[in-house]
Each structure stands twice: as structure tokens, then as C-alpha cells.
Amino acid sequence: MQPDWSVVPVRWWHMAGITRLIRRTRRRRSSVAGPVDVREALLWAPRWSPSFGIVQSVWGAPVPGVPRTRSLVVEQSGRVVGLGQAQPRGEPRHWEIVYLALGAEAGDGDTPGASTSGYPDRRALQLLGRLCDAAIERHAERIFASVRDDNDAAAVFGQLNFAPVTREHTYIVPASLVLLASEAQDQGGAVARTSPGTDLAGLRRQERADAFGVHQLYRATTPPVVQLAEARRPQAWDLPRRALGGWSILDTRLSPGLVGRRWMIVSDGQTVAWMQLGLTRRGPHHLSLMINPMGDTPGKEGMAETMLGLALDHVRRSRVAPVIARVREHQWLECRALESVGFRLSETHVLMMKQLALTAPALRRQLVSVMERVVS
Structure with missing residues (x-):
């Protein structure tokens, strides 16, 4: 039986559902009782704005000086129930996951409408896998993620062969x-x-x-x-x-x-x-x-x-x-x-890394580099 949900690139008509999803997820687990539909995000990178990432993903042309973000959503019955975002990390051909969340109404990955008891969820796994594929399409060789050590993200990333590197x-x-x-x-x-x-x-x-x-x-x-x-x-x-050079208005409003x-x-x-x-x-x-x-x-x-x-x-x-x-x-x-x-200790993250599959252009680049060293 085919699932009634799918992972697709973000589009302008997803904005209303994404806004509700972001409002119903939080950066970290709170000790204070709150609304039952509020759920902790699997991953929310420090100083990262999911809304700004959506603008970069759907913009017709890349914003000058700003890394191009790749955003994917999980659609179920016409509703947005999940969002994942990735962007270049700084080093060449290195990417990182900056946001990954499923809404409280997402339910179980196998039974539509069922309550979610925990992770890993099939939706979260496929969303993360598609983000890795998107990084490969942009010639990335490694992808990183910094997840909290006290939430459910480690189980999701471990299913896709992310290995822990160090604790932060x-x-x-x-x-x-x-x-x-x-x-x-x-x-x-x-x-x-x-x-x-x-x-x-x-x-x-x-x-x-x-x-x-x-x-x-x-x-x-x-x-x-x-x-x-x-x-x-x-x-x-x-x-x-x-990063934005002379774009003073963007520099003031967006950073x-x-x-x-x-x-x-x-x-x-x-x-x-x-x-x-x-x-x-x-x-x-x-x-x-x-x-x-x-x-x-x-x-x-x-x-x-x-x-x-x-x-x-x-x-x-x-x-x-x-x-x-x-x-x-x-x-x-x-x-x-x-x-x-x-200073007082606030939280601890685990930096995880996954070695991605190399595309044909990447293999050619490495072969040329090796041949140049041999000839020299």
C-alpha cells in the first residue's frame, strides 16, 4: 500500500502550512507544560531562521552572498506536516542539515492519523534521505548535523549512517x-x-x-x-x-x-x-x-x-x-x-557526519587531481 504522503521541494503555496509548522515546533524541549500540539524540532541549528531559508529556496535567483538553501516539505493529504533544510557548510563540497522537524499532527509513519509515540519515523527518515540526495546533486561529498544529545534526533540520523564525530x-x-x-x-x-x-x-x-x-x-x-x-x-x-557587500537594506533587515x-x-x-x-x-x-x-x-x-x-x-x-x-x-x-x-553549561550537541556517494563529476575531479600529482 502506497503511503498518502510525499516529500517534495518547497513552493510558494506551502508558505501557510510551513508557518504553522514552525510555530508548532520549538528549538528545544521545555520543562514548562505547554500546548499539546507543540513539538520539539529534531534539529534546529543555532542562529538559523527557517523562514529566511524558505525565501532563499523559492527565490528565482540566489540572494547575493548568501549560501543557497535547499528546503523540502512532507505533504500529507494536502497539508504540510514536515520541513527539512540544508545548506553549504563553508568548506568546499561540505553541507549541513540546519532544520528538521515534523508536526505533532504528522502521526505514525505507517498508519495515517495514528498518534506519534517517538522516532524514528518513516517520514523523518525519507525527508533526511532526500536532503542528502539534494546535497549529492550539488556535488557535496560530506554532510554534517549537530543534534541535541537529549532528544530523538540521534535515532533518525543513526538510521541513515550518520556517525558521531565529537560533542559540543x-x-x-x-x-x-x-x-x-x-x-x-x-x-x-x-x-x-x-x-x-x-x-x-x-x-x-x-x-x-x-x-x-x-x-x-x-x-x-x-x-x-x-x-x-x-x-x-x-x-x-x-x-x-x-557577505552582502553593498546591499545595505538586506544587510539590515535579514541579518x-x-x-x-x-x-x-x-x-x-x-x-x-x-x-x-x-x-x-x-x-x-x-x-x-x-x-x-x-x-x-x-x-x-x-x-x-x-x-x-x-x-x-x-x-x-x-x-x-x-x-x-x-x-x-x-x-x-x-x-x-x-x-x-x-558561564554555565546550557546544552550539549553531538556533531555527526555522513560520507555521501560521489557523483561522476566528483570522481572525475578526484581522478584528475591524482593524475596531476603523479605527473608532477
Whole structure:
């Protein structure tokens, strides 16, 4: 018996159903009792707007500077009961799943209208499989997904041979703690108002030529298995450029105004620490940190704590708001430093990866590359 549901590309006439679906799904499970038709999304990437992804998918021409998103919906009896979205990840031929959700009215994958007791659901499996196929059509070789470790997404991704790579911890410091620290500095006088980290040897802003040094720091602090899965290049650490260029209206309306500031510490010609602070016009700020434990300075206050103090000081000077920091499980020094300055663990994700089937053009590209190396 053929199922009465299908997975199709998103179209303009799906907008009303997609809007209802997004409203009836949430980013994470809530401990407070809510409406019975509200369901946690299987995957909802941080800082991702499903509505903006729909606009990119159905737009006649790609938005300049914005990665083209692939959106698919699950239709059942003329209704939209599921939505999945994927987009390029940054590295060439790498994609990532950014949104995957089924509505509470989707029912069981085999029996139409039956209540859903859990995953994996046949609809979720086919929706995810079609997203992988869409990535292959765009010459992707790997596809990633970052799923929460306490929801049902792992079962769905595991059915399609997604393998766990590493765990990512999300820490957050509320705006109240940032404000209290700012008031304490105001009461301390002009001397206490000095920006932290100014006396830290080797601390400076990242420049264009520093991408290779930061890449070497990444290789020194990241397990080989994670490096093999991500296959990052030195260009991944280049200073960001404005994605929308002169499109000031789109930049104002469609982006959160992320302004990246990067610092690094160089000791004996080697990069031993790197930090990026993303200041936004609205919502929480975002922080990334990478420290070489062998380069941490001994003493009362270590290198990681000093750099975090510098980042929080810039937050106080720009706009007081919560700060979110994401580190991985092997970054024990960064986790300890975050907790020491007031950050608290919020949630944990599992980064998963699937090796996709290679298309004929991709095989030809690899064959040509191998032949060129042999000839040279």
C-alpha cells in the first residue's frame, strides 16, 4: 500500500502550512507544560531562521552572498506536516542539515492519523534521505548535523549512517552577570576600567596573514578523528568579509548584524591562543575560543581567563546581552575557564557526519587531481 504522503521541494503555496509548522515546533524541549500540539524540532541549528531559508529556496535567483538553501516539505493529504533544510557548510563540497522537524499532527509513519509515540519515523527518515540526495546533486561529498544529545534526533540520523564525530558544549552567561561585572568596574575607578588582557604578552588582533597560524593551532589542539572528518583548510580561518557587500537594506533587515572581532596570542612565532567575539545588534552575542594547553601561562590568572575577560569587557562597552560560547569536549581548558568567569553549561550537541556517494563529476575531479600529482 502506497503511503498518502510525499516529500517534495518547497513552493510558494506551502508558505501557510510551513508557518504553522514552525510555530508548532520549538528549538528545544521545555520543562514548562505547554500546548499539546507543540513539538520539539529534531534539529534546529543555532542562529538559523527557517523562514529566511524558505525565501532563499523559492527565490528565482540566489540572494547575493548568501549560501543557497535547499528546503523540502512532507505533504500529507494536502497539508504540510514536515520541513527539512540544508545548506553549504563553508568548506568546499561540505553541507549541513540546519532544520528538521515534523508536526505533532504528522502521526505514525505507517498508519495515517495514528498518534506519534517517538522516532524514528518513516517520514523523518525519507525527508533526511532526500536532503542528502539534494546535497549529492550539488556535488557535496560530506554532510554534517549537530543534534541535541537529549532528544530523538540521534535515532533518525543513526538510521541513515550518520556517525558521531565529537560533542559540543554550549555555555551561556546571562546579561545580569555581565551588567553586575560592569557596575563593579564602574565602582572601581579609572584603574579598574582598564581593558583586561592589555598586559598579556603577544596579544593582538588577527590579521589577514594569520590564517595559517590559527590553522596550525587548530591542528595542535584537535583530535585527529575530528580533523579527518571536518577536513578544514587554512582558508577557513580567514577574516570574514561582509557577505552582502553593498546591499545595505538586506544587510539590515535579514541579518542580525554580526560583527566579528578576533584576537590571538603569538609566542615564539607560534599561535597559542585564538578567540572570536561576534557582537550582534539583537539577541545574544557569540564567542569562540581555542587555547593550546601547553602554552597557558602559569600564575593566578591563566591565559584563557584573561582572554575571556577581554571579550566580556568588549560586550559591556557595546551592548549588554547574554553571551553564548560553544566549545568541544576535548577543550577542557576552555570549559574550566568559562565556568570560572561565570558561564554555565546550557546544552550539549553531538556533531555527526555522513560520507555521501560521489557523483561522476566528483570522481572525475578526484581522478584528475591524482593524475596531476603523479605527473608532477
